[in-house]
Amino acid sequence: MEKGIINNHLRQTNWYVITGGPSSGKTTTVNILRERGYITTMEHARHFLDTQRLKGKTIEEVRKNQREFQLGVLDMQIEQEKEIAPHVQVFLDRAIPDALAYYRFLNLSVDDKLTDALRNVSYKKIFIMDYLPLKNDYARNENAEAQKKIHALITAVYESLPFPVVHVPVLPAEERVNFILKNL
Numbered sequence: 001m002e003k004g005i006i007n008n009h010l011r012q013t014n015w016y017v018i019t020g021g022p023s024s025g026k027t028t029t030v031n032i033l034r035e036r037g038y039i040t041t042m043e044h045a046r047h048f049l050d051t052q053r054l055k056g057k058t059i060e061e062v063r064k065n066q067r068e069f070q071l072g073v074l075d076m077q078i079e080q081e082k083e084i085a086p087h088v089q090v091f092l093d094r095a096i097p098d099a100l101a102y103y104r105f106l107n108l109s110v111d112d113k114l115t116d117a118l119r120n121v122s123y124k125k126i127f128i129m130d131y132l133p134l135k136n137d138y139a140r141n142e143n144a145e146a147q148k149k150i151h152a153l154i155t156a157v158y159e160s161l162p163f164p165v166v167h168v169p170v171l172p173a174e175e176r177v178n179f180i181l182k183n184l
Contacts, residue, residue: 017095020129021151043093044076101153
């Protein structure tokens with residue numbers, strides 16, 4: 001991580017990040033946690049695409065301007081993390097540092113908005129999901145090579161931060177959730 005990005009995580013949170021490359025079971029895991037009564041968040045890339053589709057844009061139009069797309073997702077993530085009280089136990093479906101991995105994947109220069117957001121992040125623990133066989137849909141268009149590269153970049157970003165990282169192996173979905181809960 002670039003020097004000075006993290007401000008020694010001045011505040012403590014009770015937030016757990018569920019992350020990993022595309023098609024790693026993040027959202028399935030978060031949904032099971034929600035079904036079990038835990039507080040969770042949504043994944044913002046898909047939500048941003050959905051909001052743009054409601055405005056009449058196609059997925060191709062939105063993805064054509066990757067900087068605008070990444071900034072839209074980042075804005076949503078920043079706003080969401082601002083609204084969560086630090087003491088609340090929550091499972092985040094991705095978090096602000098994911099944006100840095102995607103900026104790197106897309107060869108976008110890091111802007112002040114991302115740098116400022118990264119200075120203030122604080123998480124209790126990071127759970128990086130090992131990736132599963134790639135399944136594309138309307139919102140996910142990466143190939144297997146991109147999936148592996150994004151996963152490696154996400155792993156590198158989070159492992160460079162001062163928060164504990166746990167790698168979640170490929171297991172049936174319910175067992176992955178049990179693994180996470182045993183490793184809080």
